[in-house]
Amino acid sequence: MIKKLHDIGLRSEHAYTAAVASIGLSVLTWAASLRAEPGRGLDRADRWGIFVGEWAPTFFGLGLALSHYEQEEGSLMGKAHADGARKRDVVGA
Template sequence: MIKKLHDVGLRSEHAYTAAVASIGLSVLTWAASLRAEPGAGLDRADRWGIYVGEWAPTFFGLGLALSHYEQEEGSLMGKAHTDGERRQQMTGTA
């Protein structure tokens, strides 16, 4: 699944940005719910804030998984580049 997300263009920076944004959005939804629905009370506002706040750990987890995948992919690409240079040196082509 992480490979598919990476293949469609999602990078770890995107997931980290979404995580930080969801923390801010959590506070905003809490405040908006508190003001927009004063009859519903603090409990309802708290539930909205907690609901959106639960997205942050998911996005941070995706960011970590994507970061790990990107590092592995980078090390494999570096290895392939080094192997290609070795082959060129061994065959005398450059």
């Protein structure tokens, strides 16, 4: 799944940005719910804030998984590049 997300263009930076944005969005939804529905009370506003706030750990986890995948891919690319250079040296010698 992480490979597919990476292949469609999602990077770890995107997931980290979404996590930080969801923290801010959590506060905004809490305040908006508190203001828009004063009769419903603090409980409903808290539920909205918590609901959106639970997205942040998911996005951070996804960012970590993508970061790990990107590091693995980079090390494999470096290895392939080094192997190719060695083959050119052997053929050229």
